[in-house]
Amino acid sequence: MSVRRSGPGIRLAALLLLLPSLVVAENRSKFNAKLAPGDPAPRFEKLPGADGETHGLADYKEAKVVVVCFASTLCGVVDLYEPRLAEFAAKYKKQGVQVVAISCERRGPSTEIPGGAGEVTTPEKSGELARIRERVKEHQLPFDYLYDGSQATGRAYGALATPTLFVLDGKRRIVYLGPFDDSIPVDGVERHYVRDAVEAVLAGKSPQKTEALARGCRIDYAETSKPADSGKDSP
Amino acid sequence: MTRWNALPTLLLALTAAAVAPTPATAADAPKIQVVDDAGYDAAIAKYRGKVVVVDFWALWCTECLKEFKYTVGWGETYKDQGLVVVSMSFDDDGTEGAAGRFLAKRNANFQHLRSKWGSGEESFEKWNIPSGTLPHVKIYGRDGKLVKVFDAGDDPTAPSFTHVEVEKAIKAILAASPQK
Numbered sequence: 072m073s074v075r076r077s078g079p080g081i082r083l084a085a086l087l088l089l090l091p092s093l094v095v096a097e098n099r100s101k102f103n104a105k106l107a108p109g110d111p112a113p114r115f116e117k118l119p120g121a122d123g124e125t126h127g128l129a130d131y132k133e134a135k136v137v138v139v140c141f142a143s144t145l146c147g148v149v150d151l152y153e154p155r156l157a158e159f160a161a162k163y164k165k166q167g168v169q170v171v172a173i174s175c176e177r178r179g180p181s182t183e184i185p186g187g188a189g190e191v192t193t194p195e196k197s198g199e200l201a202r203i204r205e206r207v208k209e210h211q212l213p214f215d216y217l218y219d220g221s222q223a224t225g226r227a228y229g230a231l232a233t234p235t236l237f238v239l240d241g242k243r244r245i246v247y248l249g250p251f252d253d254s255i256p257v258d259g260v261e262r263h264y265v266r267d268a269v270e271a272v273l274a275g276k277s278p279q280k281t282e283a284l285a286r287g288c289r290i291d292y293a294e295t296s297k298p299a300d301s302g303k304d305s306p
Numbered sequence: 307m308t309r310w311n312a313l314p315t316l317l318l319a320l321t322a323a324a325v326a327p328t329p330a331t332a333a334d335a336p337k338i339q340v341v342d343d344a345g346y347d348a349a350i351a352k353y354r355g356k357v358v359v360v361d362f363w364a365l366w367c368t369e370c371l372k373e374f375k376y377t378v379g380w381g382e383t384y385k386d387q388g389l390v391v392v393s394m395s396f397d398d399d400g401t402e403g404a405a406g407r408f409l410a411k412r413n414a415n416f417q418h419l420r421s422k423w424g425s426g427e428e429s430f431e432k433w434n435i436p437s438g439t440l441p442h443v444k445i446y447g448r449d450g451k452l453v454k455v456f457d458a459g460d461d462p463t464a465p466s467f468t469h470v471e472v473e474k475a476i477k478a479i480l481a482a483s484p485q486k
Contacts (some may be wrong), residue, residue, distance in 0.1 A: 188372075
C-alpha cells in the first residue's frame with residue numbers, strides 16, 4: 072500500500088520539478104509561438120495531395136531532409152516564391168531532400184482582387200484543393216503540394232504567414248524555421264536561409280541561422296477548426 | 307523557367323490592372339513619402355489632437371488591397387469627430403507607379419508613407435509586427451500614444467481581425483476622447 076501511495080506522490084513531485092523547465096520551454100523561438108529550432112516536427116498524416124494520393128510526414132522516411140512550406144494558392148507572396156521553391160526542390164531532390172508544401176487555406180478566391188483571397192468558407196467550398204491540383208499541373212511543380220482543410224497542421228507548426236518554411240533533419244527535428252530567403256523581391260536576395268540550412272544538414276552540421284521572421288499573407292484560421300493536439304509527437 | 311521568371315511581373319501587372327483599369331496620370335497619383343521609424347514618428351506626431359489610424363499595407367498583400375476601401379471610408383465617416391487615417395506601405399523600391407495608381411483609384415486623399423526597408427524584415431521589426439503579416443493596423447490616441455494594435459499574431463488560434471473589429475475600436479476610442 073505504501074508503495075502505491077508514494078507512487079503518485081513521487082510522480083507529482085517530479086512533475087512539479089519539471090514544470091519550470093516546461094514553462095521555460097515555451098516561446099524559445101523569437102518568431103514562433105508553438106515551435107523552436109531543435110523541437111521535434113509535429114506529425115501530419117493523410118493529407119490529400121495534388122497527385123490524388125494522401126501523404127504524411129512518416130511517408131518521407133527515406134528523405135535525409137524534409138522542407139515543409141506553408142503555402143496558399145491565394146497569396147501573392149507565395150506566387151513570388153514559387154519559382155524559387157520549385158527550382159530548389161528540383162535541384163535537391165537527388166540529394167534526398169523532400170519539399171512538401173501544405174496549404175491550410177479556408178478562403179475562396181476574391182471577387183475584387185485577382186489572385187487574392189475572399190471570405191472564409193468550408194474546405195470544400197474554398198476550392199483550394201482543386202486550385203492546388205491546377206497549379207501543380209500548370210507550373211509543373213516538382214514537390215508534393217498537400218491540402219489541410221482542418222488547418223491542424225498550420226496550428227501545430229505555429230505558422231502565421233505564407234510562405235513559412237521549416238527544415239527538418241534526418242531525425243525530423245526542426246533545424247530552421249522562417250522565410251525561404253531574406254528578400255521577397257527575388258532581385259534583392261542576399262541570404263539563402265533554407266538552402267544554407269539544408270546544405271548544413273547534408274554536410275552533417277547544424278545550420279548557423281536557425282530562425283528568421285517569415286513575412287507574407289496571413290493564414291486565416293477558421294473559428295471552427297480544432298487546435299491540433301499532436302504538436303509534440305514525432306514520427 | 308521562363309514562365310516562372312515571368313510570374314512576379316505577371317502578378318504585378320495583374321495587380322496593377324486590377325486596381326487601375328483607367329490609368330491615372332502621374333500628377334493625379336498621391337505622393338508617397340519614404341520614411342524610416344523616426345520619419346514615421348514625426349509624421350504621426352503632426353496629428354496631435356486627432357485620433358490616427360494607420361493602415362499597414364502592400365501591393366503584394368491582396369487582402370490589404372481588398373480591405374483598403376474601409377480605411378478610406380473611416381477617414382470620411384469619422385473626420386468630423388477628429389479621426390485621421392494614414393497609409394503605411396511595406397512595398398519595395400520600384401513599386402511607386404503601381405502603388406500610386408492604386409491609391410488614386412481608391413480616392414485615398416490622405417497621407418501616404420512607405421517604409422525605406424520595404425518588405426524586408428527590418429520593417430516588421432521597426433514597427434513591431436510579430437506575425438510577419440499584413441494587413442496590420444495601429445491606432446494612436448489624441449495624445450499621440452499608441453492605443454490599439456491589430457495583428458494576426460495577437461492570437462494565432464483565433465480568426466484574423468477584420469474591418470469590423472477595427473471600426474468598433476475606432477468608435478470606442480473616439481467616444482472615450484471626444485473632440486474638443
